[in-house]
Every structure is written in structure tokens, then in C-alpha cells.
Amino acid sequence: MTSQAADRPETVGASRRSKITPEREQEFFDAVLAQIRECGYDAITMEGIAASTRCSKSTLYRQWKTKPQFVAAALRSHRRVRFAGIDTGSLAEDLRQAARVAGECSGKDTLLQALGHAVMQDQELQRALREALVEPEIAALREILRRGVERGEVPADHPALEYVPAQMFGVLRMRPVIEGEYADADYLVRFVEAVVLPALGLP
Amino acid sequence: MTSQAADRPETVGASRRSKITPEREQEFFDAVLAQIRECGYDAITMEGIAASTRCSKSTLYRQWKTKPQFVAAALRSHRRVRFAGIDTGSLAEDLRQAARVAGECSGKDTLLQALGHAVMQDQELQRALREALVEPEIAALREILRRGVERGEVPADHPALEYVPAQMFGVLRMRPVIEGEYADADYLVRFVEAVVLPALGLP
DNA sequence: CTGACGTATCGGAACGGGGTCGTATCGATG
DNA sequence: CATCGATACGACCCCGTTCCGATACGTCAG
Incomplete structure (x- = not known):
């Protein structure tokens, strides 16, 4: 077509x-x-x-x-998926790696924030934003989680699984608002270890 | 002065x-x-x-x-702190209550999202936004956590404590982006129970 | 293969229509 | 008699269109 x-x-x-x-x-x-x-x-x-x-x-x-x-x-034209290709064999390490990657380009990719409300006025813009920036990243993250489930590291119906993507992106975007500084790799890795992994029942 | x-x-x-x-x-x-x-x-x-x-x-x-x-x-003029006055005597229940309150006015208070990037251009606007919308809510949430620590429900140096505010607001704001629907009270309460409480070592 | 030619696209510039900011002027009002 | 609402104004800006001359591509004859 x-x-x-x-x-x-x-x-x-x-x-x-x-x-x-x-x-x-x-x-x-x-x-x-x-x-x-x-x-x-x-x-x-x-x-x-x-x-x-x-x-x-x-x-x-x-x-x-x-x-x-x-x-x-x-x-x-901006299909650059940060979370693609992460596959260390361990869910915990995959998530840490994702945190590092996200933290490194944290201050740069403020597109989502900058487009913010403008997206609500134009349907085509909204679709393009979702398809180019949001969905590929979410899908890559879900893929990381799926592999962890497949390896038996986490039960498939673990209630915390659903919230991992929203948590990662949410914390990434809220730190500048709350504390006034970017969410760097160190901050995000500590977040994964202090919250995400324990909530999933991982060490 | x-x-x-x-x-x-x-x-x-x-x-x-x-x-x-x-x-x-x-x-x-x-x-x-x-x-x-x-x-x-x-x-x-x-x-x-x-x-x-x-x-x-x-x-x-x-x-x-x-x-x-x-x-x-x-x-x-908009100093309406949603999380003020929550004090049930239990940290877990306080957080659940906060999730409910946040979810109820989730779709309404999109001020932060709407102001989005405009705030970066004007210093006065930025200060007003922080002082009126961000800091009071964060402070109220921290107060809830402080009381929980004081009651001995969570160790004062628990690593997950630092991330609770960013998590709550982050997930609240990211769900519309990720899933295309508002973060209602039910979604947020389940989030608290599936992630926040386990990460804090609470039932 | 080479060179000239037609032509589509380029850059520049101007234009009409619409809109906003912030100011100024006015008569009305309480 | 100070402040209100209404209105008009100048300066500026942006969108999207249209015109134009210049340029470089693609083509084809030789």
C-alpha cells in the first residue's frame, strides 16, 4: 500500500x-x-x-x-531508540544499563518536554511524536522485561512489571522539576537499585 | 523588606x-x-x-x-496543596490516600504540562511555578514520609525514600504519554501497592 | 563521449491576511 | 476625581503564497 x-x-x-x-x-x-x-x-x-x-x-x-x-x-526522521540492543543476559543488569543510557542523554533529548502541549492541537503531530519517540522506547523497555520473564527471573504476572516504563521515564523527567538538576546516569542507576529491582523482587 | x-x-x-x-x-x-x-x-x-x-x-x-x-x-494565587492534611497514622495508608487524591484531579491540573517549556524563558515565571505548584506538593509528600520514619515504619536512611516524590509525580504524568489515558486513582493506588510500598519494605 | 540546451527547482524578496503586545485616549461611573 | 471599559493605534511578527532571475540537473544530438 x-x-x-x-x-x-x-x-x-x-x-x-x-x-x-x-x-x-x-x-x-x-x-x-x-x-x-x-x-x-x-x-x-x-x-x-x-x-x-x-x-x-x-x-x-x-x-x-x-x-x-x-x-x-x-x-x-528521528528514530533513534536508546534502549534498543540492551541484552546482557540478566534483567537487573539490563535495567541498570538502560538507566545509564537514559542518564547520559538526559539533558539533551528534551523534545518531549518541548513539544509538550503543542501536540494536543495537531493530530498528525501527536501521532508522529508517539510513533517516533514514545512507542519505540517503551517497546524496547518492554522487550527487556519480557526476556527477564522468559528467563524466569520475574513471574509473568508480577504487579510491578506494568509500571517499570512509566517509572523510568517519569523519574527521568521529574527530577529537573523537583530538584532542579538533570537526572544523570548515577541518579538513575541508584533509582533502579533502590526501587525498581526491589519492587520486582530482585537483589 | x-x-x-x-x-x-x-x-x-x-x-x-x-x-x-x-x-x-x-x-x-x-x-x-x-x-x-x-x-x-x-x-x-x-x-x-x-x-x-x-x-x-x-x-x-x-x-x-x-x-x-x-x-x-x-x-x-494558586496555592492549593493536594497532599496537605493527609495523616492517617500509617505510612502505607497515607501513600494510598495521596495516590487517590492525585488520581482524582489528575486530568484537571495539567498546568505544569501546559506551562512546559515557556517557563524556561522567564525567570519570574519559573520561580512562581516552582513556589506555587511544585515545592508545596513535594514538601507535603516529604512530610508524610518524615512521619513514617518518625514512627519507625521505615529506616531514616532507606535508599528508596529519596525517590518517592519523583516516582509519584513521574508516573502520574507519564501514563497519558505512554498509554494514552489519564492516571486515575485506581491506577495510582495499584502503583503504590505494587511498587512504592514493596520498595520501602512495607506490606 | 562530449557539449549544448531545455526545464524544473532553487534562493531571494515581497505581499496580504491575520494576530499580539503594550500604549494612549476617551467618555462613563461610582 | 481616580479608575473603569471601550476602542483605536503603532510596531512588530508569522504564516503561507506568489513572483522572479539564477542555477544545476537530465537529456539528447552530434
Whole structure:
């Protein structure tokens, strides 16, 4: 059903009519995501993106129809799952490793916070945010838990299992609000050891 | 040092020069906070507030100099601490009670989410948000924990103690993002029983 | 293979429409 | 007679469109 063609009608064979290379396109996306992280969604402007990437507004509007669609496309280009590939053979160590990874890019990836409320106004933006940032991370975390259950480290119906993803992301995002500093790797690892593992009945 | 006079130079004795009664003032504050919850900080306008409260823009600008100062004043008027007054005599029951209270007004008080990133631009707004919304709730929760320690239910140096506030607020705010529905009282109480209490070594 | 040519896309700039901030002016009111 | 509500105003900004000349791609004749 060529569902990915909803983005842009490129790759229609061998003839590339657009002079925008994939690398150039990624520059646009990187620029807009950086500005969103810095100023928030409402504050960014197409004019600002055009200026910071030294392209013209016309070009942006030729490729994407509106600002929310442009941002949504940028989000979809951002599929970098931090929790993918963690598999140490032990659930406890997997969770510690996840905490470390999350802590290391804690201060950087504030996209979710920056998009915050803007997402409630635009359906496409909301879907793009969920599919690009939320669901892949949650799925990777659930996969870690599933393997732990499969190895018999935790009973499949353990009531704390359901809350692990919300806990991890919640604590990650609340520490700046509560204590005024980022949730670094050390903080998160101690959290896993003091709360998550004991609640799961692990050492 | 009359540090509270930074808000408005009212109550300068018996002569009330402004015709705005405290009740009327609260209407302004309620209106702006409601609109922030609904549309986010960036989307609200002084004109919109004036229209919805049937006062004139002039009046708003006479009382508060700018939009961020107006919003900050509204935040400061919002000192309603949900977790205050919880004291059942048992730490476990206090936490369950806190979960219930939090879950009941979960969908309503999205102020923190709505202000989101706007707070990073204005120092005064940031301080007002912390002092009005964050710190009182955290303090009330810490008070609940302190009493539990005092009663000997939990050792004072239990490593999980530090994370309880971040956990509660974190899970409260992450469920809508992760699962797409509000964290109701039932969800939060089950969370307390499945995670928070076991991590603290309570039944 | 080479070189010239058509043409689609690019960057730049301007424009209309809409909107907000914060100020100023006014008559009305209590 | 100070403060209110209403209204208008200037300055600024942004969205999305449209025009234009310049540029580089793709194609094809030689």
C-alpha cells in the first residue's frame, strides 16, 4: 500500500528532480528539532528554520505543506531508540544499563518536554511524536522485561512489571522539576537499585 | 523588606484605590489559568483574558505590567496543596490516600504540562511555578514520609525514600504519554501497592 | 563521449491576511 | 476625581503564497 509514500513522493524511479539530497533534508530536520528543544514548538518559525539552514522559505513550503507537517516529518526522521540492543543476559543488569543510557542523554533529548502541549492541537503531530519517540522506547523497555520473564527471573504476572516504563521515564523527567538538576546516569542507576529491582523482587 | 509587594502595591492602608476586589482579581487568575490549561502558555493572549472576563485590556495592563508577570501572579494565587492534611497514622495508608487524591484531579491540573517549556524563558515565571505548584506538593509528600520514619515504619536512611516524590509525580504524568489515558486513582493506588510500598519494605 | 540546451527547482524578496503586545485616549461611573 | 471599559493605534511578527532571475540537473544530438 506504499504507506511510506505519504511523506514525500520521492524515489519515483531513477530521476531525482528535487535538488535536496537526503543529507540536506536531514539538515533541515536537525535544525528544526534543535530549535524546538531550545525554544519550544510554538516559538519556532519557518522563517527561522529557513534562515538557520540558509534555504528559502519557498523550499520548505514546497516540500512540506505546513509547519506541523514539517515538524512531524522531522520527528519521523528521528528514530533513534536508546534502549534498543540492551541484552546482557540478566534483567537487573539490563535495567541498570538502560538507566545509564537514559542518564547520559538526559539533558539533551528534551523534545518531549518541548513539544509538550503543542501536540494536543495537531493530530498528525501527536501521532508522529508517539510513533517516533514514545512507542519505540517503551517497546524496547518492554522487550527487556519480557526476556527477564522468559528467563524466569520475574513471574509473568508480577504487579510491578506494568509500571517499570512509566517509572523510568517519569523519574527521568521529574527530577529537573523537583530538584532542579538533570537526572544523570548515577541518579538513575541508584533509582533502579533502590526501587525498581526491589519492587520486582530482585537483589 | 516588604518582599511580597512585588506583586501589586495594594493594601496600602485603608484606602482602596483600585476598584478591583480580591474576588474579581481571582476571577482574572482563574480565567488565565483555565486558558493555560486548555491551550498552553504561548497560545493565551491578554486580549483573550480580557474578553473572557469582560474587562478591558487596559485594566490588566494597569495592574500587571506584562503577560508573564500576570501569569506569575496568577500562579502565586494558586496555592492549593493536594497532599496537605493527609495523616492517617500509617505510612502505607497515607501513600494510598495521596495516590487517590492525585488520581482524582489528575486530568484537571495539567498546568505544569501546559506551562512546559515557556517557563524556561522567564525567570519570574519559573520561580512562581516552582513556589506555587511544585515545592508545596513535594514538601507535603516529604512530610508524610518524615512521619513514617518518625514512627519507625521505615529506616531514616532507606535508599528508596529519596525517590518517592519523583516516582509519584513521574508516573502520574507519564501514563497519558505512554498509554494514552489519564492516571486515575485506581491506577495510582495499584502503583503504590505494587511498587512504592514493596520498595520501602512495607506490606 | 562530449557539449549544448531545455526545464524544473532553487534562493531571494515581497505581499496580504491575520494576530499580539503594550500604549494612549476617551467618555462613563461610582 | 481616580479608575473603569471601550476602542483605536503603532510596531512588530508569522504564516503561507506568489513572483522572479539564477542555477544545476537530465537529456539528447552530434
